[in-house]
Amino acid sequence: MTGRAALASLGVVVGAYGAFRLLELGWANLTATLVWLAGGVIIHDAVLAPATIAVAALATAVLPPRLRAPAAGGLLVLGTVTLTAVPVLGRFGARNDNPTLLDRDYTAGWLLLVTLVLAAVGSWSVLRQLTGRSQTHTSRPANGVEED
Template sequence: MRTVLAVAGLAALAWGGYLLAEFALASTRDAWHAGLWFLGGPIAHDAVIAPVVGAAGLVIATRLPTHWRTPVATGAAATGVLVLLAVPLLWHPLGVPENPGLHDRDYPLGLMIALCLVWAAVVAAGLVAGYRRRRT
């Protein structure tokens, strides 16, 4: 099974490399933008995101009661993922023709609803964990 998965992964990697080379060779401008995108992500992660997440984890581990640590850490991770996924749609107006049903949504409102649901679940999980801890 490992061999099958390894071969499939290598095939997907080769196909991605082929598509990247085709994209980069088609236009120098696009190649520069792709290169900056590939380099910018890791640099932004290592310079900004990782230190902020590390500091937040330290605060969670030292300031919150034990039964709130896991729900808050999970909620923070879910918040980060949701915001990261929403950034392209919130950053600038879409540069493509309208596609009914796809681009006609209120993305800021959708993000806020999703974040409210995540943090409502965090509060519920923290309260349940606190109740269980007091009962035992």
């Protein structure tokens, strides 16, 4: 317990130092920061998380059971990696005077990612069918709620 208390105390000190550094930057900087701090949580909790649930519900409704696990894995990889690519896909930081910045065809890159994920999902589901693994998972009760 003392170890945990020490760890928590250290965390409070470290966090308080960060808060102090943030306050030091002035009121205007603080309000601009708070907008982004709150915005991030709201976008995650009110947009991203429900959207994930909706996509999962849709995928469950349209996909045959044997495809659910590979599709879930594929959607996870595609969705999260796509989010990391948002700044380059939008080329928001591009500048006319600097052709060495954001100088790839990011849309083509994304389509390549989609192709790779689809190929992986396809091979995974074929593999599952060949090894008969899908039966052991889909035979369990789903507890009355749409799953996967």
